[in-house]
Amino acid sequence: MTSKSSLRAIPTEDRAWLLAALADALQGGAPVLPVPEGADPKAIQRLQGEELPQDTALVVRTSGSSGIPKAVALSAAALRASAEATHEAFGGPGQWLVALPPHLISGLQMLVRSAESGVAPEFYDGPFDPAALLARAERMRHERRYVSLVPVQFGRLLALAEADPAAADTLRSFEAVLVGGQAISLEMRRRAHSLGIALKRSYGMTETAGGCVYDGVEIGDTRVRIRAGEVQLAGPTLALGYVGDAQLTADRFIIDRGERWYRTGDAGYLLGGMLSVTGRLDRVIISGGVNVSLDEIERVASTHLGGAVVAAVGIVDPQWGERPVLVVEGVDHVIHEGAEELSAALRAELGPAAIPARFVEVAELPRLEGGKPDHRQISETIT
Structure with missing residues (x-):
């Protein structure tokens, strides 16, 4: 069942208002949409025009690494x-x-x-x-x-x-x-x-x-x-x-x-x-007919590099179809000096298809609002 929207858009910088509106919504009051500074006002207005599922108290806009906007009731x-x-x-x-x-x-x-x-x-x-x-x-x-x-x-x-x-x-x-x-x-x-x-x-x-x-x-x-x-x-x-x-x-x-x-x-x-949890089901590439989990590459690489922040993305390859690329946060040349060792560790644990086509070091990885690496933007940057 749905109900006509009475969604209240509350700016998150006004904490007193947000806390009061949220407390009211938890007690059966009007549903709340927290709005960060800089949000697109047209997108907010469109959302306020939608019918909400019955009993909605809070609507949270979320955009994962796919970049597809969603609003969760x-x-x-x-x-x-x-x-x-x-x-x-x-x-x-x-x-x-x-x-x-x-x-x-x-x-x-x-x-x-x-x-x-x-x-x-x-x-x-x-x-x-x-x-x-x-x-x-x-x-x-x-x-x-x-x-x-x-x-x-x-x-x-x-x-x-x-x-x-x-x-x-x-x-x-x-x-x-x-x-x-x-x-x-x-x-x-x-x-x-x-x-x-x-x-x-x-x-x-x-x-x-x-x-x-x-x-x-x-x-x-x-x-x-x-x-x-x-x-x-x-x-x-x-x-x-x-x-x-x-x-x-x-x-x-x-x-x-x-x-x-x-x-x-x-x-x-x-x-x-x-x-x-081993990763996202949609974070798998096929390289030479072999399924390769980009999340597993990140896990092994981060462990091998002492907990370094890393991101693995897939690129098109004319011979293998797709190949991984590993991006490491922090420009200290660890990757270039230890690429052979890291490649051997990836081969031993995940197989030869998991060896990156290349290694890239950046000062800071692009991130989504919640702190996760923005794999879509990383892919666009290196390709």
Whole structure:
């Protein structure tokens, strides 16, 4: 069922208004669309003209690495179920340090948790600086402190904590450091463990109202299954669907034996009841007739390079059809000096088709708003 839209567009820079509107929507008030500075006003107006699924409380615009814009409708029940599951997994509510964009689900869910607990969040502003973020953390007064980050932010915090004992103490003071948005390397996890940091790995997406699997295990009433290599999710946190796109909603949200499942498009497997996500199903190229996962190339390369930030993309090749190219963040000539070693590691673990056609070093990778590498823009840059 749908209802006539009464969608309120709220500028995210007006935090008081956003927090009040979100709290009202969670209690059955008008649905909210958080709008970042610089958003296209015509796109917002078009979205406000769409009919919304019944019970919509929040609409989140999202654009993944494919660049295809989507607007996800979430109910108050789904948002509350997600917040409650996180509080239960962490041992209780606390104060959140918000360092992620408040128009994306990663930032918004911290505001929902805050609204549900009645504990006002602390905000970090400006370009990410690990020392400045930890200085902001010192202003938090609640006995339980939480922060949610993306891997590139967490990596910079780890580097500071390894060099500065005081920074390490502040980072250890968080009851949980929730990191999601993309895979976290084993090397990064080891470094966090050695410092005594309460790292929690999050897996989820806008369509699940945020993280719903922590450290490979479902939280709340989330259920996970694998079908044809794809991770599929069910439970009370699922979105109502995509605004203005019934076909996409029907394709991604399916009913199986009376239960509603979300087809994530992620590849993964369950081992001993724990979920491991290996990458995107659409991030596979065919090189010389061999399927090659670009996400797996990134995993092996990052591990081999000590946790370096990398991006693998595919390029057209007249002989092999497609071949991978590996782009590494940080111009320090590590790749050019160690390309042979890295190629050998990729060959040993993934096969010869995974060896990149070339290696590229850049000062900084293009990124999406949520912090993930923008593979589409990277591809356009190198081809």
